[in-house]
Amino acid sequence: MQGSELLQEGLALMGLGMGFVFVFLTILVISVTLMSKLIDRYQPVPVAAPADRKSGKTPAKHGQNDEVVAVISAAVHRYRSSRRQ
Secondary structure, eight states: OOHHHHHHHHHHHHHHHHHHHHHHHHHHHHHHHHHHHHHHHHSOOOOOOOOOTTTOSOHHHHHHHHHHHHHHHHHHHHHHHHHHO
């Protein structure tokens, strides 16, 4: 084989590979777009639950938050004290 024939085959193979990738990505973009439109069309829009402004935070949740804050504070204190040594 001559150099020019080898170059032509290489360019043809490159064009075929790039063409295949381009077609595949085009089909992928079209299919994802169509699926998104189908989901938007058939999936009901979630309705936000009305917020009850009178109740505020419940005591159980407030107690859990206090416990979490205490645990995090203890962990930060222990980490900082171990780094000073």
